[in-house]
Amino acid sequence: MGKRVMTGFTAMIFVCAVLFLVSSCAKKQVNISESAKPPVEEAKGETEVVKEEPREEETVVEIVEEKEIPPELVRQVEVFENTNIYFDFDKSNLKPEALEVLKAKAAFLREHPSYSVLIAGNCDNRGTEEYNLALGERRADAAKQYLIALGISGDRIRTVSYGELRPADPRNNEEAWALNRRDTFKLFR
Amino acid sequence: MYPDSARPTGRGVGPVSSVIIWVLFLVSLLLPGAASGRIYIDVNAPSIPKFKIAIPDFRDLSKDRSHPELAAGLPGVISGDLDLSGYFRPLDKEGFLDENGVALTSEGINFRDWSVIGAELLLTGGYTCIGSRLEVEIRLFDVFWGRQIVGKRALGKISGLRHLMHRLSNEIIKSLTGHDGISLTKLAFVGNATGKREIYVCDYDGYGVKPLTRDRSIAILPRWSPDGKKIVYNSYKQGGPMLYLRDLSTGSVRRLSGRSGLNIGACWAPDGSKMALTMSHKGNPDIFTIDLRGRILEQLVDHWGIDVSPAFSPDGKRMAFVSNRSGSPQIYLLDMTSKTVERLTYDGRYNTSPSWSSRNIIAFASMKEGRSDICTIDPSGGRLRRLTHNEGNNEAPCWSPGGRYIMFTSNRSGAYHIYLMNANGQNQRRITSGKGEQTSPSWAPE
Known part of the structure; x- marks a missing residue:
């Protein structure tokens, strides 16, 4: 991404995007994550078709971000977002490895106060959908509480549970299950 | 050919007499309790x-x-x-x-x-x-x-x-x-044929599938109202799992609960005036009742553990739910008046998804050695039966309106599809077909 030839069209998008970014930055709300959509106030009746337009916008935002963010920070963001924590079956307590990962995340968040984090709790596909949604919620919350204990403001941490709905590995074996019992982390500003 | 009065009375082999024998047998199966004790009765043997x-x-x-x-x-x-x-x-x-x-x-x-x-x-x-x-x-x-x-x-x-x-x-x-058939009943379920989970409705036999949602997000856990005129379900279209009410006659959709965290697994009260669901806006998944405008009526369960999957008794006086307060998920019964809670399931370490039939039997999913099966149990804790055996994972049981049949999901053929069986586990038949997987059945009257 971000290495496209600047045709007239993309240049135009770029200009728009910069404007968009400037205005959004003022509100500290640039959304670089697909799943970090904040809940809207009111349901808008029946949602019929196409609500996926913002994707274009998000892509453009990322292009600009990458140009503005120093490479070192880009790398740190990638590490932050690509490092999950994992749980045992039917458990939401943090394992020692998870504590280390969360300490590193807390350090990043302390150093970059403009970032907030969305934690998504996930389960393997064994067991019941509803119970797993609650378990995913507890897994996300466990990470949130630990980050708060490490001094990160709760206002900067949001959680969502996907239960067994978003497996990282769709297979049905021990290896896949272990990978799926996880918290994922997305940064947003 | 033979007038009724001329029938030989000593014979009991004609189909009409066997109807009677067999109705008696069915009734005897459903009568509460001679045998209690927590044993799985092998319903495969006596057919x-x-x-x-x-x-x-x-x-x-x-x-x-x-x-x-x-x-x-x-x-x-x-x-x-x-x-x-x-x-x-x-x-x-x-x-x-x-x-x-x-x-x-x-x-x-x-x-x-x-x-x-x-x-x-x-x-x-x-x-x-x-x-x-x-x-x-x-x-x-x-x-x-x-x-x-x-x-x-x-x-x-x-x-x-x-x-x-x-x-x-x-x-x-x-x-x-002598009892009403299910041939005119309807089914709601979750299908992922489009690549996204959406809610669908169809006839009880899997024909006439129509999409109910086109959220292009994640839509799950449809629950038909007791009168069959509305469906509540969860969708992530506004971020987290929020609760929506769909009026089937007008097609209108209204958000019932968009509180932070979970708003999941709604169960209609038998009179359709309210529903119980799990919400976590206070920090922990607990069970509340809300009215049809989404206002909280009562917090039914308040415990540090996970509390999910409410299921009302047919008279609305009790509610089954799942809690992990003992260390693993088990089914508990709440008395709606006295608010006392007692544990119902003890066999195995993972008992979830209660569904309470109009004939006062609770079906649930029980996982043992990594495999899930459908079981039934009396609200008294007696007559525990396992209805599925050695055929993949079997989950999400849901009773027919008359309480004589159970729909459930099974991956016995590879992917998850919806199956139908008699209340005693006999006659298991696959109902849904088509692309992708079909899960989370909810059964409506005709």
């Missing part, structure tokens, strides 16, 4: 006898014979219904001796031709098409006595022929069993 029924092609009585395909199509629907009912075994047409079209009435039928191939019942039918209208007449005979048990005529549109035939199936089932 409920099924009526062997012959259903030859219907006769086209129209002058112009404009719809020859209905000759097999119409009885096909009834045959499917009777098979799913669990009380009948439709015989293979290949074995029929009388191939030249069966007479409609007893005078023209050679019952010996049917009894010799093992048929206990014979269903004959004829139909007339006039324009878009369809008229169907059926007669059900006791082959042994050569006696007509049911005679019905139905009128409707050709385009609605499945509905018409389902009505006739219900008449047959009602006349032989």
Whole structure:
């Protein structure tokens, strides 16, 4: 991404995007994550078709971000977002490895106060959908509480549970299950 | 042939007598408790006898014979219904001796031709098409006595022929069993054929699938209102799992609960005035009741553990739910008045998804050694039965409106699909097909 030839069209998008970014930055709300959509106030009746337009916008935002963010920070963001924590079956307590990962995340968040984090709790596909949604919620919350204990403001941490709905590995074996019992982390500003 | 009074009284082998025996047997299965104690009864061993029924092609009585395909199509629907009912075994047409079209009435039928191939019942039918209208007449005979048990005529549109035939199936089932059939009931489920999870509705037999949501997000956990006119479900279309109410007559969708965290697994109270659901806006998944405008009425369960999956008793005085307060998920019962909680399940370490039938039996999913099966238990804790055996994972049980059948999901064929079985676990049949997986069944009255 971000290495496209600047045709007239993309240049135009770029200009728009910069404007968009400037205005959004003022509100500290640039959304670089697909799943970090904040809940809207009111349901808008029946949602019929196409609500996926913002994707274009998000892509453009990322292009600009990458140009503005120093490479070192880009790398740190990638590490932050690509490092999950994992749980045992039917458990939401943090394992020692998870504590280390969360300490590193807390350090990043302390150093970059403009970032907030969305934690998504996930389960393997064994067991019941509803119970797993609650378990995913507890897994996300466990990470949130630990980050708060490490001094990160709760206002900067949001959680969502996907239960067994978003497996990282769709297979049905021990290896896949272990990978799926996880918290994922997305940064947003 | 034989008037009722002339029947030999000592014999109990005719189909009509076996109806009685078998109804008694069914009733005895459902009566509460002689045997308590937590043992799995192997329901595979004693099997409920099924009526062997012959259903030859219907006769086209129209002058112009404009719809020859209905000759097999119409009885096909009834045959499917009777098979799913669990009380009948439709015989293979290949074995029929009388191939030249069966007479409609007893005078023209050679019952010996049917009894010799093992048929206990014979269903004959004829139909007339006039324009878009369809008229169907059926007669059900006791082959042994050569006696007509049911005679019905139905009128409707050709385009609605499945509905018409389902009505006739219900008449047959009602006349032989004394209770209402399920042939006209509806099913809601979650399908991922588009790559996204959406809610679909269809007839109870898997036909006539229609998409209910097009959220292109994640839509899950549909729950039909007791009157069948509304469906609540969860969707992530606004971020987290929020609760939406869909009015099926107007098609309007309203958000009922968009509180932070979970708003999941709503269960309608039997009178349809409120629902119980799990919400976590206070920091922990607990169970609340809300009204149809989404306002919180009461917090029913307040505990540091996970509390999910509320299921009301048919009288609304109690509620089953799942809690992990003992260290693993188990089913508990809450008394709605006194708010006392007692544990219901002790067998195994993972018992979830309670569904409370109108006949006062609780079905649930029980996981042992990594495999999930459907079980039933009395609210007293007695008569624990396992209904599925060694066939993949079986989850999300849901009772039929009359409490005689259970829909559930199973991955016994690879992917997850929805299956139907009798309340005792017999006659397991796959209901949904098509692309992707189908899960999370909810059953509505007709």
